[in-house]
Amino acid sequence: xxxxxxxxxxxxxxxxxxxxxxxxxxxxxxxxxxxxxxxxxxxxxxxxxxxxxxxxxxxxxxxxxxxxxxxxxxxxxxxxxxxxxxxxxxxxxxxxxxxxxxxxxxxxxxxxxxxxxxxxxxxxxxxxxxxxxxxxxxxxxxxxxxxxxxxxxxxxxxxxxxxxxxx
Amino acid sequence: xxxxxxxxxxxxxxxxxxxxxxxxxxxxxxxxxxxxxxxxxxxxxxxxxxxxxxxxxxxxxxxxxxxxxxxxxxxxxxxxxxxxxxxxxxxxxxxxxxxxxxxxxxxxxxxxxxxxxxxxxxxxxxxxxxxxxxxxxxxxxxxxxxxxxxxxxxxxxxxxxxxxxxx
DNA sequence: AAAAAAAGTTAGGCATACCTTACTTTCACG
DNA sequence: CGTGAAAGTAAGGTATGCCTAACTTTTTTT
Numbered sequence: 015x016x017x018x019x020x021x022x023x024x025x026x027x028x029x030x031x032x033x034x035x036x037x038x039x040x041x042x043x044x045x046x047x048x049x050x051x052x053x054x055x056x057x058x059x060x061x062x063x064x065x066x067x068x069x070x071x072x073x074x075x076x077x078x079x080x081x082x083x084x085x086x087x088x089x090x091x092x093x094x095x096x097x098x099x100x101x102x103x104x105x106x107x108x109x110x111x112x113x114x115x116x117x118x119x120x121x122x123x124x125x126x127x128x129x130x131x132x133x134x135x136x137x138x139x140x141x142x143x144x145x146x147x148x149x150x151x152x153x154x155x156x157x158x159x160x161x162x163x164x165x166x167x168x169x170x171x172x173x174x175x176x177x178x179x180x181x
Numbered sequence: 182x183x184x185x186x187x188x189x190x191x192x193x194x195x196x197x198x199x200x201x202x203x204x205x206x207x208x209x210x211x212x213x214x215x216x217x218x219x220x221x222x223x224x225x226x227x228x229x230x231x232x233x234x235x236x237x238x239x240x241x242x243x244x245x246x247x248x249x250x251x252x253x254x255x256x257x258x259x260x261x262x263x264x265x266x267x268x269x270x271x272x273x274x275x276x277x278x279x280x281x282x283x284x285x286x287x288x289x290x291x292x293x294x295x296x297x298x299x300x301x302x303x304x305x306x307x308x309x310x311x312x313x314x315x316x317x318x319x320x321x322x323x324x325x326x327x328x329x330x331x332x333x334x335x336x337x338x339x340x341x342x343x344x345x346x347x348x
Numbered sequence: 349a350a351a352a353a354a355a356g357t358t359a360g361g362c363a364t365a366c367c368t369t370a371c372t373t374t375c376a377c378g
Numbered sequence: 379c380g381t382g383a384a385a386g387t388a389a390g391g392t393a394t395g396c397c398t399a400a401c402t403t404t405t406t407t408t
Contacts, residue, residue, distance in 0.1 A: 024395065045355060057396055059357055064394095076356060076403055107299040120291030129284045132274040135325045142329050143320065144339055145312045153310065158302045162309050169346050172311055176343040179336050191365065211386060224366055226387055231364095243373055243386060350408095357402070364394085372387070378380095 021068075023123040026092050027051060028061050029070060032081055033089035041078035095122040098134050106140055108155045144179040188235075190290040193259050194218060195228050196237060199248055200256035208245035262289040265301050273307055275322045311346040 021029075031050045035042035044062065048055045066073035070085030081089055099118035103109045109117070125133070140146040153171065162168070188196075198217045202209035211229065215222045233240035237252030248256055266285035270276045276284070292300070307313040320338065329335070 107303055109299055117296045121288050124287030136274055139321050139324045144335050154306050157306045168311050172343050172346050176339045179339050
C-alpha cells in the first residue's frame with residue numbers, strides 16, 4: 015500500500031509537472047514549474063521544500079530538481095490517471111481536447127484506484143467490444159445533437175455492426 | 182451566467198448538505214450539517230456566515246437555516262452533478278453504490294457545465310441506444326473479470342441484439 | 349572579470365478551512 | 379418558571395497554498 019493519499023492536490027500537481035519537465039529536459043527548473051503551474055516563482059520554493067521533506071524529489075537550493083524513485087512512482091500514477099480521463103472525455107465523450115484536458119486535470123485527484131481501474135476497463139471495453147467502438151462513439155456524437163435517430167437507422171446500424179462481426 | 186464559480190468546494194458541499202436537510206426536515210440545523218459534513222459544530226458557523234454573506238442562505242444567529250433562491254439554484258445544480266456521476270459510476274461502470282457515491286462526491290466539483298452535459302448525454306445514450314443498454318453494461322462487468330469472450334460469444338451477443346431491435 | 353540579467357529564496361501577508369475551548373442562547377421538562 | 383442539557387457562536391490556533399517585495403545566488407554578456 016503506497017501511502018501517498020496524504021498528498022494534497024497541489025503537491026500531486028507539482029509532481030506531475032516535474033515529471034513532464036524531466037521528460038522534456040531531463041531536469042525541472044523552478045521557473046518552468048511556476049509557469050506550468052500558473053503560480054509565481056516564490057510559491058514554488060515552498061512546495062519543493064515540502065516535496066523534498068517528503069522524500070519525493072531531490073532538492074538542493076539553487077540547483078536542479080529531479081524526482082526520487084518514490085516521487086516518480088506517484089507522478090506516473092497521477093499522469094496515468096490524467097491520461098485515462100483525457101481519453102475518456104476526448105475519445106468517448108467527444109469533448110474537444112482542450113476541455114477534455116482541463117476536466118481531466120481537475121478530476122484526476124478525486125479518482126481512487128478502483129474507480130480508475132474500472133474506467134480503464136471501460137475505455138478498453140468501448141474500444142474492443144463489437145457493439146461499441148469508434149463508430150459507436152460517432153453515433154453518440156450525433157445523438158448529442160439530434161437525439162436517437164429513426165428506428166430504421168438504428169436497425170441499419172445494428173445490421174452493419176452484426177455483419178462486421180461475422181465478417 | 183450564474184457567477185458561482187467563485188464558490189469553494191467546501192461551500193458547495195455545505196449548500197448540497199443544506200438542501201438535503203431541507204428536503205428531509207424543511208430546515209437545516211447546524212448540528213446536522215456538522216454531522217453530515219464530518220466537521221465539528223464550530224466549523225459550521227463560519228461557513229454559514231460566509232454563505233449568508235454571499236446571499237445564498239437565510240441565516241440569523243441561533244435560528245434555523247434555509248436556502249435563498251440563489252442558494253437553492255446552486256445546490257440543485259451540485260446535487261444534479263452528483264446524481265449523474267453516481268449514475269455513471271454505479272450503473273455504467275458498475276461500481277458498488279458506496280464507492281460510486283464517494284467518487285461522485287469528490288468529482289462533482291471538478292465538472293464544468295459542458296462536460297456535465299456530455300456525461301448526461303452519454304448516460305442517456307447508453308440507456309437508449311440498442312447497441313448499448315443494461316445487458317451491455319452486464320457484458321462490461323464480465324469483461325472486467327475475464328476480458329473479451331470468445332468470438333462466437335460476441336457474435337451471439339450481437340445476433341441477439343440485432344434480433345431485438347428488429348423485434 | 350565585472351556588471352547586468354535571470355533564476356531562486358526568504359519573509360511577511362492574506363484567504364480558506366479546519367480544529368478546540370469557552371461562552372451564550374434556546375428549549376424542554378420537572 | 380427556572381434550570382440544565384443541547385445547540386449554537388466566538389475567539390484563537392494550525393496547516394495549506396497562494397501572493398508580493400526584497401534579497402541572494404547563478405548565469406550570461408560584454
